[in-house]
Amino acid sequence: MSRFEARKGELLLDSEIVFHERVTFIGRIESRWSLNDCPKNLRQARERGAPARVHVAPQFRPALDGIAAGDALVLLYWMSHAPRNLLRQVPRHRSEGTGTFNLRSPVRPNPIGMGVVKVLEIDMESGIIGIDAIDAVDGTPLIDIKPHMPRADTVPE
Amino acid sequence: MSRFEARKGELLLDSEIVFHERVTFIGRIESRWSLNDCPKNLRQARERGAPARVHVAPQFRPALDGIAAGDALVLLYWMSHAPRNLLRQVPRHRSEGTGTFNLRSPVRPNPIGMGVVKVLEIDMESGIIGIDAIDAVDGTPLIDIKPHMPRADTVPE
Numbered sequence: 347m348s349r350f351e352a353r354k355g356e357l358l359l360d361s362e363i364v365f366h367e368r369v370t371f372i373g374r375i376e377s378r379w380s381l382n383d384c385p386k387n388l389r390q391a392r393e394r395g396a397p398a399r400v401h402v403a404p405q406f407r408p409a410l411d412g413i414a415a416g417d418a419l420v421l422l423y424w425m426s427h428a429p430r431n432l433l434r435q436v437p438r439h440r441s442e443g444t445g446t447f448n449l450r451s452p453v454r455p456n457p458i459g460m461g462v463v464k465v466l467e468i469d470m471e472s473g474i475i476g477i478d479a480i481d482a483v484d485g486t487p488l489i490d491i492k493p494h495m496p497r498a499d500t501v502p503e
Numbered sequence: 504m505s506r507f508e509a510r511k512g513e514l515l516l517d518s519e520i521v522f523h524e525r526v527t528f529i530g531r532i533e534s535r536w537s538l539n540d541c542p543k544n545l546r547q548a549r550e551r552g553a554p555a556r557v558h559v560a561p562q563f564r565p566a567l568d569g570i571a572a573g574d575a576l577v578l579l580y581w582m583s584h585a586p587r588n589l590l591r592q593v594p595r596h597r598s599e600g601t602g603t604f605n606l607r608s609p610v611r612p613n614p615i616g617m618g619v620v621k622v623l624e625i626d627m628e629s630g631i632i633g634i635d636a637i638d639a640v641d642g643t644p645l646i647d648i649k650p651h652m653p654r655a656d657t658v659p660e
Contacts, residue, residue: 366526367644369524370521388655405517418658424523433565445567447647448650449650463658492617496657500575
């Protein structure tokens with residue numbers, strides 16, 4: 347889906363998107379969510395209390411070495427269902443539109459979602475990581491896993 | 504650069520990377536860093552005290568609406584210089600190798616860097632955002648800008 351009808355207050359990109367690089371899917375997210383009931387962010391996902399799992403593809407499993415239960419990870423995932431050509435959006439919880447880069451909406455030029463999650467368990471052989479929560483629909487492709495670094499991943503006051 | 508010689512303790516992916524989706528560059532990062540002196544993470548970048556700038560391409564500038572000085576943003580950027588086929592790495596600060604997904608190294612299947620930065624100033628018309636620090640070399644392509652959400656972007660204790 348690359349095109350999308352704008353609603354009042356929204357603004358569409360008026361040119362075709364030019365592509366520069368390619369991503370590989372390193373695995374998939376297994377969750378309880380469909381497009382209809384997916385939480386808008388991880389705080390909501392945690393409040394609704396649904397642990398989830400990450401499935402890492404066989405060829406990438408050695409790259410999980412060193413990750414352990416209790417770790418915090420940054421997951422990056424590809425929200426394939428989202429259109430990419432909306433510059434201003436009117437989210438349901440706002441009365442006025444705002445810029446796409448001022449929102450965490452999946453609708454953005456590169457539909458990459460980001461979640462900081464806690465590892466509940468990990469099995470290197472099957473490539474399965476149990477995590478505390480996720481705000482992504484079942485089957486969402488995963489594109490990166492990083493260790494969360496609390497001191498580097500926050501801005502100083 | 505898609506191939507790379509492994510050092511002792513390192514492990515190469517033994518198959519070609521299969522690509523699934525495409526990314527667009529929405530702008531570039533302007534920084535003081537070259538490949539030789541780039542800080543390893545944002546904490547180091549802040550300690551070395553070098554503000555930086557983000558340049559957003561003309562067609563995407565309306566998507567900045569609503570972002571203001573003082574905001575914290577998550578930047579995602581594409582570390583084009585990094586090889587993508589290393590599953591285990593031996594960083595200089597460690598004596599033993601560990602999994603790529605247990606490191607923040609730019610060397611990873613999708614070479615995406617993530618930085619949480621503070622907006623010092625923003626000019627919508629020129630698409631220039633002044634930020635407090637960045638751990639990316641000058642000219643690094645930008646692929647996403649998101650608002651940082653402190654309550655959603657940390658794991659509960």
